Amino acid sequence: MEWETVIGLEIHAQLATRSKIFSGSSTAYGAPPNTQANLVDLGYPGVLPVLNGAAVRMAVKFGLATGASIARRSIFARKNYFYPDLPKGYQISQYERPVVEEGTLDIVLEDGSRKTIGITRAHLEEDAGKSLHEGLKGMSGIDLNRAGTPLLEIVSEPDMRSAKEAVAYMKKIHTLVRYLEICDGNMQEGSFRCDANVSVRPMGTQKLGTRAELKNLNSFRFVEKAINHEVERQIEILEGGGTVVQETRLYDSDRNETRSMRSKEEANDYRYFPDPDLLPLAIEESLIAEVRSTLPELPDEKATRFVREHGLSDYDAGVLTASRELAGYYESVVKALGGEPKLAANWVMGELSGALNRDGLEIGASRLSAAGLAGLLLRIQDSTISGKIAKEVFEAMWSEGKEADAIIEARGLRQITDAGAIERAIEAVMTANPSQLADYRAGKDKLFGFFVGQVMKATQGKANPAQLNELLKEKLKP
């Protein structure tokens, strides 16, 4: 039996506003418990919500960036349920008329193919607080600092057919919200959260299988693993003649398994109704136009431009546009170099990204500025140093914070381009290795590399490789 996986993702992106969606409390992360929770956030008797305009603009921005329709009139609704981190006993969300509907997002898969994923809706809602369970003598402690932070809940169509597609979509949304500067995408801090709805059905059938909702997926890796695990679990059940239960399951990254969340399993009747404390949100053309004028060049547009103007491959363009900052860095390097985008691309994706990853840094905290990297690449371009030496210089620049030229000077790394000097080095090596010379001349072509290596060693790697090759070929001729 061949099975088809059907996946839909619900992403909660915390919007990067300064204040909360319905109150003037700060949204800053990490404050001591309940120091950023005012009467409105605490759900005190008599308080009322007032909507933050920036949250609305950010939602509209997202809608425009995904080609979605923006509701001219959208409604806030109460989602009623009891939980200690939900102070009012209801969450202000949107139900029937969300602010954004029917958008799309293109993803590029590993094999290079493109797929369009539908975005059913994106709506505004308030976040709940947090519960802490450790060290409180059998009690739970509630911190409401986070309660009231604006969220954009982005719901996809069940268009994804594999965990990889799901991750590609999630990464694309992650990139997009950061491009738009509406969310910082910090998954460790919980500003970007993902739930996955996963079901399977026999290949070729139309009817959707029963789905499970996977929660607590806070990294791209976990999303992939959790989905794969869940698919296997469901297939096993179905092939064994059982039925899949519609439920919420929590992903346990330590055990790489999903567990049923029994406590949330009771069918929750949320009794949605329009919130009478808020009026319908009217979004005028003027606001939409204003937001549209703030749209940056979007990742896809930028990647297409890199392909067209810089001749990069789709894949490389995709990697470089994964974040606006990285793309900006790359473009600065290209500009400073006055050309050679491929060189810039290779180094940004290669050495630079490697160093950033190793040190756990974002591009914004790079120890090497774009100008600095360009300075290094210029020296490759003008043959001052070889590509190989450049790597050494790079590492030195990264750890010492110095300019390329300074390091090249200080360590005497200039490439040897004087033909005479190279010839003398070659001759010395040839003299020192008579048997290899004889073997080479007898036909063992492979030994060419040996001679290259020896000359490089003798010149501390500074011989210009191209010249070396040419001269060596000449000199080794019988």
Place this chain on the structure above:
Amino acid sequence: MHRLTIAQLSAALRRREFSSVELTRALLARIARLNGPLNAFLTITEETALAAARRADEALQSGRGGPLTGIPIAHKDIFCTDGIRTTCGSRILDNFVAPYDATVVERLHAAGAVLLGKTNMDEFAMGSSNETSYYGPVCNPWDLKRVPGGSSGGSAAAVAARLAPAATGTDTGGSIRQPAALTGITGVKPTYGRVSRYGMIAFASSLDQAGVLARSAEDAALLLQVMAGFDPRDSTSVDEPVPDYHAALDAPLKGLRIGLLREFFDAGLDAGAAKLIHSALDVLRAQGAVTTEVSLPSLPLSVPTYYVVAPAECSSNLSRFDGVRFGYRCENPHDLMDLYKRSRGEGFGAEVKRRIMTGTYVLSAGYYDAYYLKAQKVRQLISDDFRHAFEQVDVVIGPTAPTPAFEIGAKVDDPITMYLNDIYTIGANLAGIPALSVPCGFVSGLPVGLQIMGPVFSEARLLKTAHWYQKETEWHRSVPKGYE
């Protein structure tokens, strides 16, 4: 002093006939003496009152201050008052000290009013007799065996008994107007959105409005002036300029088109009350008003509509009372579910629980369309009916309550009987229009109220009509025996 109107008190204070401190002390003494059997006050704020009175006297001495400077008032215990116990008539807030002032409280305070105390009310404003309060019923000063009406029963009784010249109240289905009618005073419910709801503990958010109980339209106008106006903290507050209500009182009445609501003069109305209403209309006609009959055909459905919408909204509004961050928490909860259920089960009274459950039911899956959505559509019909009526007439007049004050305990058993007390008042809340009640006579020694309703933001017109009526009649000057 307790017999003077606010305008008279203000003039006297300015003339230094007596000080605000003296006036306040006199009223506090009166409250101490007379409140017991009435149970109108839940909290008496003696120190706060005297401090405010002293400040008012200072302002008056230096020639500052306005019409309310130094005037003692009471607040219904539904308004949050900073540092002062605010119970909403409920055990669940028995120990609750509000950490902030409601906008209404702030504004009246800023205008120099002196807070005497917080008045008793039906629990969470749910009731028409002030019998559901955790703190015991309020008694009608006209007959202590009878109810004062509700839910603003405490405020009404306090004003009727001359314990305070005026008091704030709230009106969701008639909770200002009906007690005003039953206690022989003037009660005003403004247009929805006219007065800020910030700090007013919510019952039914799309129906609640803060208003005034006073002894005359003139006094009510003085308070409303200060209370009304846009508040950025309330998204349902309307940014509409506030007219000078006092100046508008003496505008001519001639030509006022009065609509008599056919659906109001029905079998449910007490015959004696009906007669009084007709006499009142004669008085207004003599002033130059003209009357015609109007019909609001959907109005008979207003009570069932209300009893779907209001409970639905309140069931959600009251979810925040969960024993976690404030208010009553049950003893030794053994788990979270127990904490919720017992704190709420023990903290709320029967009527509140009944309405929460009704509300939960009508919003629940499978019933939402049939009840809640349907009720909201009927609400639109009722609102449209009013709008059409106001195309032909300037105000609509009728009775406020179907009967005068009934005996305490007479109606508690059957919820429906109690709900029908609101039959004449509910329509105005559903449509969001302003309405007031003025005393228009007595039936068997008990006060009867005349209700005047108008289109949105016509408070000035309503107050003017009431004022003209009160210039020609003496009903509003009657004082219950023992409270002269």
Place this chain on the structure above:
Amino acid sequence: MNLTRKDVENIAHLARLAISEQELETYVTNLSKIVTFVAQLNAADTSKVEPMAHPLSSQTQRLRPDEVTERDQRERFQKNAPQVEAGLYLVPKVIE
């Protein structure tokens, strides 16, 4: 329309209200009366109207500028709390 005991129990559970056995009967009776009473609404012809969520028909939601206007007042607000420790509101342990 009559509600059953089970109906009332479910509603009380959704609303997190503890009700005793004796109270249950009364609630069943009273709630049934109320539901029957409000069913009158079915008689109305509402085919041509939209539901009215608000009396303020023409008004739309005001937008607030994105400014932090609140400061830490935790101590003041927690004066009313039944149980607090280290600035956290305490409840019986929540099992996730």
